[in-house]
Amino acid sequence: RPAPVRQGQRDTGSLAERFRKTRALSLALAQPLSDADATIQSMEDASPAKWHLAHTSWFFETFLLRDRLSGYRLHDKRFPFLFNSYYEAEGQRIARFSRGLLSRPTLEEVIAFRHAVDEAMEALLGREDCAELIALGIAHEQQHQELLLTDIKHALFQNPLGPAMFASLPATAHKPGEGWSEHEGGICRIGTDFDDPGFSFDCEGPRHKVLVEPFRIANALVTNGEWDAFIADGGYETPSLWLSDGWAWVQREGIRAPLYWNEDEHFTLAGWQGRDPDAPVTHISCYEADAYAAWAGQRLPTEAEWEVSARSHDPAGGQQLDRAEAVQPAATDAMFGSGWQWTGSAYLPYPGFKAPEGAVGEYNGKFMSGQRVLKGASCATVRAHSRASYRNFFYPHQRWQFTGLRLAADA
Amino acid sequence: RPAPVRQGQRDTGSLAERFRKTRALSLALAQPLSDADATIQSMEDASPAKWHLAHTSWFFETFLLRDRLSGYRLHDKRFPFLFNSYYEAEGQRIARFSRGLLSRPTLEEVIAFRHAVDEAMEALLGREDCAELIALGIAHEQQHQELLLTDIKHALFQNPLGPAMFASLPATAHKPGEGWSEHEGGICRIGTDFDDPGFSFDCEGPRHKVLVEPFRIANALVTNGEWDAFIADGGYETPSLWLSDGWAWVQREGIRAPLYWNEDEHFTLAGWQGRDPDAPVTHISCYEADAYAAWAGQRLPTEAEWEVSARSHDPAGGQQLDRAEAVQPAATDAMFGSGWQWTGSAYLPYPGFKAPEGAVGEYNGKFMSGQRVLKGASCATVRAHSRASYRNFFYPHQRWQFTGLRLAADA
Amino acid sequence: RPAPVRQGQRDTGSLAERFRKTRALSLALAQPLSDADATIQSMEDASPAKWHLAHTSWFFETFLLRDRLSGYRLHDKRFPFLFNSYYEAEGQRIARFSRGLLSRPTLEEVIAFRHAVDEAMEALLGREDCAELIALGIAHEQQHQELLLTDIKHALFQNPLGPAMFASLPATAHKPGEGWSEHEGGICRIGTDFDDPGFSFDCEGPRHKVLVEPFRIANALVTNGEWDAFIADGGYETPSLWLSDGWAWVQREGIRAPLYWNEDEHFTLAGWQGRDPDAPVTHISCYEADAYAAWAGQRLPTEAEWEVSARSHDPAGGQQLDRAEAVQPAATDAMFGSGWQWTGSAYLPYPGFKAPEGAVGEYNGKFMSGQRVLKGASCATVRAHSRASYRNFFYPHQRWQFTGLRLAADA
Amino acid sequence: RPAPVRQGQRDTGSLAERFRKTRALSLALAQPLSDADATIQSMEDASPAKWHLAHTSWFFETFLLRDRLSGYRLHDKRFPFLFNSYYEAEGQRIARFSRGLLSRPTLEEVIAFRHAVDEAMEALLGREDCAELIALGIAHEQQHQELLLTDIKHALFQNPLGPAMFASLPATAHKPGEGWSEHEGGICRIGTDFDDPGFSFDCEGPRHKVLVEPFRIANALVTNGEWDAFIADGGYETPSLWLSDGWAWVQREGIRAPLYWNEDEHFTLAGWQGRDPDAPVTHISCYEADAYAAWAGQRLPTEAEWEVSARSHDPAGGQQLDRAEAVQPAATDAMFGSGWQWTGSAYLPYPGFKAPEGAVGEYNGKFMSGQRVLKGASCATVRAHSRASYRNFFYPHQRWQFTGLRLAADA
Numbered sequence A, B, C, D: 001r002p003a004p005v006r007q008g009q010r011d012t013g014s015l016a017e018r019f020r021k022t023r024a025l026s027l028a029l030a031q032p033l034s035d036a037d038a039t040i041q042s043m044e045d046a047s048p049a050k051w052h053l054a055h056t057s058w059f060f061e062t063f064l065l066r067d068r069l070s071g072y073r074l075h076d077k078r079f080p081f082l083f084n085s086y087y088e089a090e091g092q093r094i095a096r097f098s099r100g101l102l103s104r105p106t107l108e109e110v111i112a113f114r115h116a117v118d119e120a121m122e123a124l125l126g127r128e129d130c131a132e133l134i135a136l137g138i139a140h141e142q143q144h145q146e147l148l149l150t151d152i153k154h155a156l157f158q159n160p161l162g163p164a165m166f167a168s169l170p171a172t173a174h175k176p177g178e179g180w181s182e183h184e185g186g187i188c189r190i191g192t193d194f195d196d197p198g199f200s201f202d203c204e205g206p207r208h209k210v211l212v213e214p215f216r217i218a219n220a221l222v223t224n225g226e227w228d229a230f231i232a233d234g235g236y237e238t239p240s241l242w243l244s245d246g247w248a249w250v251q252r253e254g255i256r257a258p259l260y261w262n263e264d265e266h267f268t269l270a271g272w273q274g275r276d277p278d279a280p281v282t283h284i285s286c287y288e289a290d291a292y293a294a295w296a297g298q299r300l301p302t303e304a305e306w307e308v309s310a311r312s313h314d315p316a317g318g319q320q321l322d323r324a325e326a327v328q329p330a331a332t333d334a335m336f337g338s339g340w341q342w343t344g345s346a347y348l349p350y351p352g353f354k355a356p357e358g359a360v361g362e363y364n365g366k367f368m369s370g371q372r373v374l375k376g377a378s379c380a381t382v383r384a385h386s387r388a389s390y391r392n393f394f395y396p397h398q399r400w401q402f403t404g405l406r407l408a409a410d411a
């Protein structure tokens, strides 16, 4: 049944190469930013660009250099307090919403910290006993690369001048999908097999059986143009379409459109731009996705439905992050890329899930409450980072990521 | 496999008898309350007793008398604004947290409203075309009977005088459970079969297959005495035991024990009383339940695990609400009763779920976001109201219901 | 210059008679209220009627019976915690906004508490050494009588049924004032002379000299009809008329009219009623009063200007509280009564002010920050309570009292 | 009676010279700051350094260049929206607490804006009809110079690294004052005479007579060492010392010491430094000042008392801002300088006060509500900016300015 997988730009280098490439991309992403740009924080959910640069280095310094490299001395012993994110086991840390007050260390000093960490890491890149943690650190940094882009987008959006991080949008030539794919259901296996080579997060497994009823799933993401029709039909004023929490959110926040929309434009990493009606709608909350699906007479796919559908698709296909540019969703018939896809599934542990011991065990498990799973990848996701078992998660009201939706229905 | 079900006090009367019995029990529950007691509201989550009495009558008046009884005129045309709870389709309504300011209508006037509704309902009790909605109205009122008790408990608890709603606790002679039951798993069916006779809510079905891995589940609820050990071992001060949202809640609210605990006592419907170490702990949030399970090296059962385990138990067994008295959890080896049991499952739609058309369709479906399923029944649940497919749901931080936990583990 | 003072219904009885009369009036005011009416609290600024009845009794029990009557035993040793208002020296007390949850003690029990205090007080009513404190207790209770009326008005206003505390408004036959009175200014004496017989609060003195420039002051309060013109002229939409804090308040709270106004009606102690255009506007904040004065090209009088103007007026004249009825401002040319009058003066200590020792010293002095002085009296002020030196005070945004304004200008 | 005034470094240059000097000092103050330092905003009360630089230029551009220089074109037509502070008449403006997100325009661009304004202003510096507004613009910028220093101090304080804006504290050699000065009171004149040459704000006049009772006033400000004694004596735990609003503030905010204190150090513009016990305490709120005075058995001086006392002192004396350095209060017997002095007087209009027409009329008058007057000057006040009639004002809880106290008492 599965169509042959088209081969994307899978990351095939050595661990050391992937480490260096990842570290370099972070710097490239921050390159258009001034120290001030890299310092500001627009909301508690977001972090300054400088903080992302430093925090990802803190991760390598703490769990690799400090714990595994004998004789290593911290670059600056005050940095762990500043750049620990949420690891309780790693001690006290700065209040989340105070990150935006850190004009010091400067961007230059943070880059120096990065270089120092990179240099020290060279001694560990070939060590077998460090490989798993280094792979985790790379994956961690890739996640923060996406956050860096979405966070700075949100911060620049607050500025009435509408500053553009990049001069222009990249040219795109993707083709829209259409129609539905049918799936016959049955007992399927989802989740990662931890015996397989290749990195995955703890929460992606263990691989396990699920019972899936027959269903169909759309070949395309919902588009800006379709969303215009939802708005025109009074979608945001019709309580019967909404989850109760969602309707309360719409009323409380005065929501009338996706984040970043204003009349015929939307805010991008290249400033204010016209909207492409064929491009996937993104920057919608799960509440909006759910209301749209209700309006369309369909529903969101479950995580399992999405994952079994994705088995026949190339995780490295579609529009994903390859270089530092003003990524922006484009029309697509790929399963991955352009926008993350809200599912109908809560982010909860898979049967048999066990978080690892120690601070690294705080990576995923403790967030398994109140959040929804998103699948796929977005235009801001590093291409090599995607896989079918990947479980992204956010609270249902959050929408500053490139989040969209793909419809599903019972067969 | 299933052991023969012990038969509890299942409700076997006619619909009319069950209607009258239910309506009478609500009045009996409110009987110890003064007009002032029945007026106060201690938090947004809770409602005044008077409001529960009126709102349950509004339900019958609106969906039965107004919609189905020709020539019926509203008892008071201003009441729908006051006593609609959350039905958007039924129009505007008073702000939720203003319910506690309604000194008028008086308790006496509300009771007169009840009598008027009861009298008018007699004409419909035998009508075939109304039976389904009447059964829904009864189930709805039974739910509010439990809320009436838990809400007034919370309100009286605010009073430094510690007033007792009832003079004393009822005598209890339940025996504690112990040990574990093993389950071999497999493909199981859960949820209600809508073709079966007997009432169930829309969210309890459709009946569907699930894949369950082998597991074991405790024969007893976690007790007050065991919770004392959790506290003594620093449970509330150990972040590694907690979900991230839970730990934030503990810190923000200064949580150090279950709700209503103070030294060796806890607040009950009969005022401040000593705690029975063998009785199930209740008034814990899902965050607390999850932390306890982590501390105990176990986990919460999933909804499916709980339900397949319950198939061999009498839903009308255990300690449940039979009459107006100071219900309070007692030691139990029953699957149902004493305290609701937090599960590891999110409250989400079953495969194929469709909410009914119209206002009644707002009953359950729109709340399927951010909440957790609880199974079983509590000492405040009308005995006839319980069944294995029942899906109670609350946000993970809520704990003013009689909420406890039963441990589970992979087999 | 001063016109001969018209004599009002000055209170001329003995201290014992005044005590009994005051205590009786409180009960009469509460007489139309049910236990539930007397229990509810609509905002933190207000208190339940039952609480006023109990707190005024607590004052006599604490500072007279407990401290001065040998062998007295507290009526209920748990009551001080419930009914202390803000006396830090008297120990812990219930959180202010939890007063509205006290369904117990019942109204009946509170009345029994009152009777017990009254009976015990008989032994002290003739004691010379208690006279000063008893007079303070009477004045204190008179203040709470006004608050009882304004607080219950606010609470009943929250009820969509618009319940009337009294069946109808009392007939009024007051005549409107017009024109201005000129004052030549000079060195004047204001404040109370503590050597004079007759009660006054500590904050009203010492009597002292002030320098007053020539000014004129309106003979009438601003009326509802004049306020309509202010609204029609865009008063609430013109930032240049407003103090900065006032404009922020208007925007934040969506203020568009005085409190209790709705179209052509306003809420009164007799429910919703049409507005008399000739009656003084009340229920306005100091911000509104100030904006109106700016719009009218005038200003608020200072406290000193008001007080020297009032010297020639009868403090017992005008419309004030004589009996339990639905008091409501009526057209007036009196200096006192109908509505309290915002001044341009901050509530700060007079030169030489010293608060008394002990708990009673917390009565006034500690509130001398951030509040404005109001002069005169309202329709809800006990007639015998008024005097020219009286300093009422509220925060500039508060408006649930009968607060209005009288214009002034430089001569 | 008045002792001959010692002559300080009064500003005696021409208007054009004073303009250029003021503009240069702002740049000098910002010189140690990076773009990121100049971008951050630590609370709603404070503004970014970059914003101060731009806003003061906006003032000249708007009220001088735009309104008075024919043919002038705005430097950037988007800047008024960004850099208007609170002038309603000048239209919409960015939300106050979003100022800290303006990474663009860059510090360099803001400085370019300053240079452009300065250049254009040259054409107006000699024009008679502009002199008054230019003087206002200079005074305005001097006020913002003080705010720039106190705001960046507050922002850097948030940084756990405790960054120093300047490398070290300047050397100081001030001598402490001691004892009291007696004043016989009488009819005095205070406020500015608008017919006098020399700049003053509208709120400082008109000059008018006040009646002052005999009093005495301390020759020194309260010191850090004296404040240590207040703390040691339980000052922050004794409710009877505090205004009611102040005590609520202490409880709510957990206040236990002046702002910036930590053990034996305090945070300065040169980072964390030891405290000089002889230096005046600063960074205290009016609530703290009032509580200290109550503890010391004294009181705060009134504005009139302070001003008549100051007549015999040199406003350009004491420790004030002369150059860009880490200003910090030092021991002083001067009336002016080191720290602003809280008074017992509310910030209200003087008799006959009229705000000017137009946007400039919003400068002072609209803030006359809820604030207290402070007199004198601080170490961060431009020396030429001080005068006896000056009325500084803040809300009683604010303390991020260099605010201290001088005791007074009835004679």
Ligand SMILES: [Fe+3]
Residues within 6 Å of the ligand: A055, A085, A140, A144
């Ligand atoms: Fe991270």
Ligand SMILES: [Fe+3]
Residues within 6 Å of the ligand: B055, B085, B140, B144
């Ligand atoms: Fe309901």
Ligand SMILES: [Fe+3]
Residues within 6 Å of the ligand: C055, C085, C140, C144
């Ligand atoms: Fe009182």
Ligand SMILES: [Fe+3]
Residues within 6 Å of the ligand: D055, D085, D140, D144
């Ligand atoms: Fe300004």
